[in-house]
Amino acid sequence: MPTSDNAGNGNGLAKIQQLGDNEEGRPTVKAQTIDELHSLQKKKSAPSTPKGSLPTSASVFTEEERNKQQLESISASLASLTRESGPKVVKGDPAARKYEASRVEHVPHQILTPTIAVSDSALKFTHVLYNLSPAELYEQAIKYEKGSFITSTGALATLSGAKTGRCPRDKRVVKDEVTENELWWGKGSPNIEMDEHSFMVNRERAVDYLNSLDKVFVNDQFLNWDPENKIKVRIVSARAYHSLFMHNMCIRPTTEELENFGTPDFTIYNAGQFPCNRYTHYMTSSTSIDLSLARKEMVILGTQYAGEMKKGLFSVMHYLMPKRKILSLHSGCNMGKGGDVALFFGLSGTGKTTLSTDHNRYLIGDDEHCWSESGVSNIEGGCYAKCIDLSRENEPDIWNAIKFGTVLENVVFDEHFREVDYTDKSVTENTRAAYPIDYIPNVKLPCVGPHPKNVILLACDAFGVLPPVSKLSLSQTMYHFISGYTALVAGTEEGIKEPQATFSACFGAAFIMLHPTKYAAMLAEKMQNHGATGWLVNTGWSGGSYGCGSRIKLSYTRKIIDAIHSGSLLDVEYKKTEIFGLEIPTEVEGVPSEILEPENTWSDKQAYKETLLKLAGLFKNNFETFTYGENNQVTKEILAAGPIIHDA
Numbered sequence: 001m002p003t004s005d006n007a008g009n010g011n012g013l014a015k016i017q018q019l020g021d022n023e024e025g026r027p028t029v030k031a032q033t034i035d036e037l038h039s040l041q042k043k044k045s046a047p048s049t050p051k052g053s054l055p056t057s058a059s060v061f062t063e064e065e066r067n068k069q070q071l072e073s074i075s076a077s078l079a080s081l082t083r084e085s086g087p088k089v090v091k092g093d094p095a096a097r098k099y100e101a102s103r104v105e106h107v108p109h110q111i112l113t114p115t116i117a118v119s120d121s122a123l124k125f126t127h128v129l130y131n132l133s134p135a136e137l138y139e140q141a142i143k144y145e146k147g148s149f150i151t152s153t154g155a156l157a158t159l160s161g162a163k164t165g166r167c168p169r170d171k172r173v174v175k176d177e178v179t180e181n182e183l184w185w186g187k188g189s190p191n192i193e194m195d196e197h198s199f200m201v202n203r204e205r206a207v208d209y210l211n212s213l214d215k216v217f218v219n220d221q222f223l224n225w226d227p228e229n230k231i232k233v234r235i236v237s238a239r240a241y242h243s244l245f246m247h248n249m250c251i252r253p254t255t256e257e258l259e260n261f262g263t264p265d266f267t268i269y270n271a272g273q274f275p276c277n278r279y280t281h282y283m284t285s286s287t288s289i290d291l292s293l294a295r296k297e298m299v300i301l302g303t304q305y306a307g308e309m310k311k312g313l314f315s316v317m318h319y320l321m322p323k324r325k326i327l328s329l330h331s332g333c334n335m336g337k338g339g340d341v342a343l344f345f346g347l348s349g350t351g352k353t354t355l356s357t358d359h360n361r362y363l364i365g366d367d368e369h370c371w372s373e374s375g376v377s378n379i380e381g382g383c384y385a386k387c388i389d390l391s392r393e394n395e396p397d398i399w400n401a402i403k404f405g406t407v408l409e410n411v412v413f414d415e416h417f418r419e420v421d422y423t424d425k426s427v428t429e430n431t432r433a434a435y436p437i438d439y440i441p442n443v444k445l446p447c448v449g450p451h452p453k454n455v456i457l458l459a460c461d462a463f464g465v466l467p468p469v470s471k472l473s474l475s476q477t478m479y480h481f482i483s484g485y486t487a488l489v490a491g492t493e494e495g496i497k498e499p500q501a502t503f504s505a506c507f508g509a510a511f512i513m514l515h516p517t518k519y520a521a522m523l524a525e526k527m528q529n530h531g532a533t534g535w536l537v538n539t540g541w542s543g544g545s546y547g548c549g550s551r552i553k554l555s556y557t558r559k560i561i562d563a564i565h566s567g568s569l570l571d572v573e574y575k576k577t578e579i580f581g582l583e584i585p586t587e588v589e590g591v592p593s594e595i596l597e598p599e600n601t602w603s604d605k606q607a608y609k610e611t612l613l614k615l616a617g618l619f620k621n622n623f624e625t626f627t628y629g630e631n632n633q634v635t636k637e638i639l640a641a642g643p644i645i646h647d648a
């Protein structure tokens with residue numbers, strides 16, 4: 001009898017929902033398990049050639065064949081040259097190994113020759129993370145690299161370790177029968193020799209280190225936007241940070257270009273976390289950056305500073321391009337709406353990146369270019385901006401480029417909000433942002449342009465005696481190009497009042513491979529043929545040396561640069577200065593006229609005169625290397641274009 005109560009079921013109890021029921025028409029997932037659900041999240045990236053389309057000559061390979069070719073090529077790059085130590089390479093993240101297991105069978109078996117010793121590393125797989133996307137590299141960095149964080153604007157903040165700048169004294173170049181005669185060696189040259197054997201010792205050390213890891217990153221990319229002079233580069237590295245940096249800084253291949261990449265023209269082995277062995281001949285520290293032009297390889301040991309890779313490749317371009325009658329330039333480059341191109345030469349910190357990034361002009365590149373018969377081309381696919389004291393007001397385009405995908409090196413940020421404090425120098429003064437060039441809104445794509453109209457030499461003169469702007473004759477341009485002057489303040493060290501003069505031939509002595517006069521002669525010829533005007537712009541001190549005066553306002557420098565671009569600076573009156581013989585304009589729109597003549601801005605005229613003479617003496621002293629050297633091609637005319645000190 002009590003059952004009848006239940007059977008009636010007039011009590012309003014809800015029916016238990018069945019799987020697949022869909023009360024509000026909301027679809028539920030098709031997955032039966034949580035693993036299945038996860039497997040639905042990622043779909044396969046689309047191939048570049050859609051299925052069913054006719055194969056072109058470049059796409060006759062199946063995806064599997066291409067994959068096999070890529071693996072063979074990477075395997076060859078990573079091969080030990082002294083023994084059969086593998087590697088057995090396999091694509092993909094070892095953390096996701098169970099999903100990759102089926103691919104292992106495709107790896108070609110290495111034939112073991114009994115004459116070559118087998119090591120344990122021959123038995124293990126090296127997982128290759130090949131041309132990962134920025135999103136994948138973020139995950140790798142955050143999961144596995146201490147010191148990697150996402151900032152409030154989405155950039156990837158990283159630490160470069162003990163080295164926060166380049167180590168030019170640890171750079172070595174293999175001297176052989178060919179390079180002995182071709183390259184610039186000796187006093188003033190950046191090329192410190194090593195022999196081939198020592199290079200091989202370091203190469204093996206780097207390759208063994210990389211093979212000992214569970215995984216390595218491989219980037220296959222391009223240098224040079226000039227399609228006829230593109231260079232294929234491969235970068236093998238151990239850190240996601242390095243892979244993302246190069247992804248941003250080199251030219252990114254399309255999926256199709258990557259499928260048909262083939263053998264690289266140049267390979268970098270970056271084993272930066274691992275030191276070199278100081279017992280190796282030619283090694284003077286635990287850091288070594290070694291270049292073999294014959295092998296088309298570079299080895300990095302003992303420094304994780306990413307700029308070493310970018311500037312290492314720049315050195316290679318300084319060798320390869322002049323062979324093709326193309327001038328390689330350590331300069332920024334931009335183009336006006338009317339197609340007028342300007343080059344900005346200058347040493348580190350003088351303003352190449354800042355001044356080539358100009359909201360009113362198209363950016364071609366901020367640091368490395370080529371000047372060929374057909375015009376200028378950027379070597380890189382990204383920019384590498386200093387971020388110390390970066391502000392939205394002064395540099396809006398660089399500020400806005402610091403977003404998802406950008407690598408932020410050695411900056412300090414709020415631990416909770418992850419807002420970067422660009423004034424903080426706790427890690428280093430050389431904080432940097434590396435971003436793809438298309439993060440700048442008015443980029444010129446492809447990054448090429450016609451022959452330059454203006455060649456601007458930037459010097460940050462901390463002595464405060466060079467005029468904010470002067471127009472140069474061709475010989476003066478050559479004189480100042482070969483001198484490559486800048487004077488910076490030590491900055492981080494306390495008590496340093498005296499500016500440090502630096503002379504760096506061709507505004508890039510650390511990267512040139514041939515004698516400076518070779519590049520200078522090419523520049524003179526090109527400037528003459530294309531009617532380019534040379535300018536010297538002081539982005540440094542005014543009103544006294546460092547300590548007394550102050551740095552010229554960026555807004556004034558921008559006005560000066562505007563007047564150069566527009567051509568209006570060609571139509572004003574000029575006055576010639578004493579000692580340096582520089583032509584200085586009497587007026588520039590938007591700039592107080594009195595600052596154009598440095599003497600006016602110094603209250604102590606005697607101190608001005610003495611400082612001017614001191615700097616002129618430093619110039620003369622530096623130039624002696626070029627006039628009395630064995631490669632004396634410097635004409636009297638160029639020498640006469642330098643400062644003239646009259647004996648009292």
Ligand SMILES: Nc1ncnc2c1ncn2[C@@H]1O[C@H](COP(=O)(O)OP(=O)(O)O)[C@@H](O)[C@H]1O
Nearest residue numbers: 348349350351352353354386539552553554557
């Ligand atoms: N008058 C000026 N002209 C150019 N840069 C200036 C000036 N005053 C201050 N600066 C600062 O100097 C630095 C120049 O560095 P950057 O453009 O990165 O040089 P480079 O690319 O030549 O290494 C920037 O931090 C910029 O804000």
Ligand SMILES: C=C(OP(=O)(O)O)C(=O)O
Nearest residue numbers: 166307311347348349384
């Ligand atoms: C990255 C560099 O370039 P720059 O300082 O000229 O921007 C460098 O010299 O290490």
Ligand SMILES: [Ca+2]
Nearest residue numbers: 346347348349
């Ligand atoms: Ca530099």
Ligand SMILES: [Mn+2]
Nearest residue numbers: 352353367384
């Ligand atoms: Mn720069």
